[in-house]
Amino acid sequence: MPVKHLHRGHELASDLVISRNRVLLRKGSILTDTLIKKISALGYQGLYIHDDLSKGLQVNEVISSELKLTMRNELESFLNNTSFNKPNTLKAQMKRIDKLLTYTIDEILQSSKVMVNIIDLRTYDDYTYSHSLNVALLSVIVGISMGMGRPQLHQLATGALLHDTGKMFIDKTILNKPARLTPEEFEEIKTHSERGYHYLNDNLEIADDSKLMALQHHEQYGGKGYPQGLSHEDIHLFSRIVGVVDVFDALTADRPYRKAMLPSDALEYILGGYDTMFDPDVVSALVKKVAPYPVGTCVRLSTDDVGIVVQNHEHASLRPVIKLIVDNKPVETYIDLANDRCALNITIKEVVNY
Secondary structure: OEHHHOOOOOEEOOOEEEOOOEEEEOOOOEOOHHHHHHHHHOOOOEOOEEOOOOOOOOOOOOOOHHHHHHHHHHHHHHHHHHHOOOHHHHHHHHHHHHHHHHHHHHHHHHOOOOOEOOOOOOOOOOHHHHHHHHHHHHHHHHHHHOOOOHHHHHHHHHHHHOOOHHHHHOOHHHHOOOOOOOHHHHHHHHOHHHHHHHHHHHHOOOOHHHHHHHHHOOOOOOOOOOOOOOOHHHOOHHHHHHHHHHHHHHHOOOEOOEOOOOHHHHHHHHHHOEOOOEOHHHHHHHHHHEOOOOOOOEEEEOOOOEEEEEEOOHHHOOOOEEEEEEOOEEEEEEEEOOOOHHHOOOOEEEEOOO
């Protein structure tokens, strides 16, 4: 539920964790006005809560929350040491990250048939680390969908996790500017690709293909990206994957200068860049694995009925299973937009707050 729709008395459905293993609120906590103000001040987009509408729904995590938090904290430490230029420390940390990526790939492979419900509970300040981790997770999922084996997935995950390393060398006032960048500031931002690549190349013993993602993740399939203006297969496949996933995750996150898009709107934007900004094969793989309407989303149908999404289909991601809501209560009436013959002419009209 979006933070702006929380109210006193809501029951938290999962732990709310702040960075460095600090738990702000435990599952089962009852929200108060003071807690809601604190949560909003921290910049959270929303929370999982228990209510009658979502009773019995299960949100499947791509990886365990414990592993995700460990990865996020290790990445924060790694990138901070990058900015302080401590290459010897980084090599030891990279070994730990390498092992964690192996565990991560194992967990994703075990749940690779599950569509991703990309609802991430992160704060503004947490964006850099959560974004890089999400890009790595989604890149692996796309890689699996495209038939990659473990060695390729590991190289892909490594480069995706470190793709924004160069931003550690960019002035934070420019990175976090809440207004439109000047042409000079944008040119400064654009240097992060080459800075990150050269730093990884000079200081870490990782695969060349992994390093390339730092350099090429802002290249565009049609040739209008930077820093080299590469196009099509001249851009490494790993970089084409990260290029798509990077934009998708950025669009679905709140930033100081704009509000987050809904997953459905972000995917529509990605589809709009099909074969121009983005590799068509990568876009197709992403659309199959990421749910535009995550489980628990309330939607209005073209019939004006309102319901809650209870299941997604990989083969028809825009046509999930809907449980209808009547008189503010869920009823045992389901519409499978993908498979019910009588529902073939029904579409989702909009996402609604309920």
